[in-house]
Amino acid sequence: MSENSEAIREICDSIIKRVDRAYVAECGRKNEMPTKLWQMWIDSGLLAMGLPEEYGGAGGSLYDIILAMDLLHREALLLPLAVPNFMSREPLLRHGSEAQKRRYLPPTATGEEFFSFGITEADAGTNTFKIKTTAIRQPDGSFLVNGSKTYQTAFVESAHCLLVARTQPYDEKNRTAGISLFIVDTKLPGISATKMDIGMYLPEKNYQVYYDDVVIPADALVGQEGRGLSILFDSLNPERLLVAAMNVGQADYCIKRAAEYAKIRAPFDKPIGSYQSIQHPLARAKTYVEAARTMMYLAAEKHDRGENIGLEANMVKILSSEAFKMAAEIAMTTFGGAGVDVAQDILPFFIAAQNNTVAPVNNQIVLSYIAEKALGLPKSY
Numbered sequence: 001m002s003e004n005s006e007a008i009r010e011i012c013d014s015i016i017k018r019v020d021r022a023y024v025a026e027c028g029r030k031n032e033m034p035t036k037l038w039q040m041w042i043d044s045g046l047l048a049m050g051l052p053e054e055y056g057g058a059g060g061s062l063y064d065i066i067l068a069m070d071l072l073h074r075e076a077l078l079l080p081l082a083v084p085n086f087m088s089r090e091p092l093l094r095h096g097s098e099a100q101k102r103r104y105l106p107p108t109a110t111g112e113e114f115f116s117f118g119i120t121e122a123d124a125g126t127n128t129f130k131i132k133t134t135a136i137r138q139p140d141g142s143f144l145v146n147g148s149k150t151y152q153t154a155f156v157e158s159a160h161c162l163l164v165a166r167t168q169p170y171d172e173k174n175r176t177a178g179i180s181l182f183i184v185d186t187k188l189p190g191i192s193a194t195k196m197d198i199g200m201y202l203p204e205k206n207y208q209v210y211y212d213d214v215v216i217p218a219d220a221l222v223g224q225e226g227r228g229l230s231i232l233f234d235s236l237n238p239e240r241l242l243v244a245a246m247n248v249g250q251a252d253y254c255i256k257r258a259a260e261y262a263k264i265r266a267p268f269d270k271p272i273g274s275y276q277s278i279q280h281p282l283a284r285a286k287t288y289v290e291a292a293r294t295m296m297y298l299a300a301e302k303h304d305r306g307e308n309i310g311l312e313a314n315m316v317k318i319l320s321s322e323a324f325k326m327a328a329e330i331a332m333t334t335f336g337g338a339g340v341d342v343a344q345d346i347l348p349f350f351i352a353a354q355n356n357t358v359a360p361v362n363n364q365i366v367l368s369y370i371a372e373k374a375l376g377l378p379k380s381y
């Protein structure tokens with residue numbers, strides 16, 4: 001274990017002692033931000049991890065962030081907001097101007113400001129190439145934005161949104177071209193947002209966001225105009241691992257809760273945990289979780305060595321989300337009817353596990369990517 005890992009374990013242990021699942025679950029039920037937990041991420045320095053010191057961070061690696069996410073999610077201390085917060089840094093660090101880095105990165109370490117992420121549109125769905133939100137360059141160099149986005153996590157609460165918009169019309173021959181990435185102040189005139197009714201017991205709110213003749217300055221553009229998708233694809237691998245850490249952590253929590261319940265629940269006088277029908281799926285889920293976790297940490301180490309982890313990151317997305325789903329399903333079975341009793345706090349994981357096979361990207365398209373890259377099969381999308 002590295003010195004960093006040991007320090008992160010100590011920080012997480014201390015957080016786990018001071019904030020419990022009951023508090024985070026209550027925030028989820030109320031669809032409210034767990035401010036106490038967020039503050040601990042800030043105060044302990046966890047939020048500053050992975051960001052170079054010159055931009056106000058604490059340095060460290062993706063491995064460190066993954067470790068913290070995994071440890072806290074094992075206790076179901078969910079903070080999905082951490083994902084866009086960490087992920088938004090990648091495109092800026094790699095493609096942002098020096099001025100953008102100095103302005104926007106330090107507040108992501110102190111928690112003063114965080115980014116939301118705006119790519120999904122109602123009609124385009126998974127097919128990002130088909131987005132219709134436009135950002136048209138004006139004679140004075142600024143951009144005029146029109147369109148709408150859906151499922152925008154914490155948009156209203158965020159200071160800025162990393163917005164993906166079309167700067168050129170769709171070109172079938174070069175589908176990735178003509179899309180650009182912008183830093184948008186979420187409070188600009190012309191932006192409106194409507195809260196969505198998402199039944200997931202999540203702390204963050206989701207919004208439909210509308211852009212109506214929104215003027216954004218020329219220096220809001222990140223990287224080269226028209227190259228936004230390539231910039232984003234660069235940042236996706238770390239995101240896959242962050243989500244994987246949430247998956248394996250929560251999967252462990254489900255397995256732990258189910259095993260505890262299976263030891264005491266005894267409708268036929270002996271504990272249900274003595275039945276193979278309960279034991280084996282729990283054991284299988286635990287095995288898949290550990291396999292996913294092992295691959296996740298190996299991939300994080302490889303990423304931190306500067307190597308490409310395109311395949312591993314996508315495989316970890318599949319493994320971890322399927323392991324989480326397996327764990328949540330057997331937890332629901334173990335709890336029987338109590339599984340849908342919200343007070344038992346198992347249902348949120350069942351819903352989250354299903355959702356994590358679909359978002360931030362669906363497993364089907366991830367499998368297609370693996371088939372293409374690992375097996376040389378034709379691209380299917």
Ligand SMILES: Cc1cc2nc3c(=O)[nH]c(=O)nc-3n(C[C@H](O)[C@H](O)[C@H](O)COP(=O)(O)OP(=O)(O)OC[C@H]3O[C@@H](n4cnc5c(N)ncnc54)[C@H](O)[C@@H]3O)c2cc1C
Pocket residue numbers: 116117118119120124125126127150151152153154198200206355358359360361362364365368380381
């Ligand atoms: C809770 C939550 C939070 C989110 N937060 C954000 C956010 O902050 N910002 C943001 O921009 N987006 C966000 N999203 C959107 C999320 O990224 C999309 O829901 C996801 O990308 C899938 O798009 P879709 O729902 O339109 O599914 P669709 O594209 O309609 O796909 C539906 C189904 O069709 C199948 N499918 C689609 N395409 C293919 C293919 N090529 N090959 C095989 N099968 C395919 C899959 O099974 C898929 O599940 C969020 C979503 C949720 C649920």
